[in-house]
Amino acid sequence: MTATIYTDGSCHTQSLKGGWAAIIFVDDEKVVLTGEAFNTTHNRMELMAVIKAISYVQDKYSSITAMDIISDSQYVVGLADRREKLTAQHFTTKKGTEIRNADLVKTLLTYIAELPLTFTKVKAHQKKDNELNFNIEVDKLSRNIVRKP
Numbered sequence: 001m002t003a004t005i006y007t008d009g010s011c012h013t014q015s016l017k018g019g020w021a022a023i024i025f026v027d028d029e030k031v032v033l034t035g036e037a038f039n040t041t042h043n044r045m046e047l048m049a050v051i052k053a054i055s056y057v058q059d060k061y062s063s064i065t066a067m068d069i070i071s072d073s074q075y076v077v078g079l080a081d082r083r084e085k086l087t088a089q090h091f092t093t094k095k096g097t098e099i100r101n102a103d104l105v106k107t108l109l110t111y112i113a114e115l116p117l118t119f120t121k122v123k124a125h126q127k128k129d130n131e132l133n134f135n136i137e138v139d140k141l142s143r144n145i146v147r148k149p
Helices: 042-060 080-088 102-114 134-147
Strands: 002-011 018-026 029-037 066-071 117-121
Touching (some): 002 042, 002 134, 018 042, 029 042, 029 134, 042 066, 042 102, 042 134, 066 134, 080 102
Parallel strands (some): 002 066, 066 117
């Protein structure tokens, strides 16, 4: 059985307040996860949404054999393709400093190596139409977290 997961993350660039959201579908069940963080970045929130969703599915659904993760983040979706390079460079930049979000990148790459995950990139901030689009919903959820006082 496959879980379908929509994820998004957002961050206010001045206050550095971030929010993330994930919508998980298992059969006809819909689960919504959200969270917030401070002193964070947009990419960190994008990664957090995926990691939290994968972890939730692993903990709650033993019957799941695969996960399809749908994200508008090229950073997240393209991470698997950069795995060899990042590992070979020991998660450091050319200057020798640790890459940003190394802790979350390592966690997600571990999941990618160990689990049957597929990633689908969708266009960000699409207009609502007649078709159900849960990427719009996770986008609104994550942005609302950032905007709340």
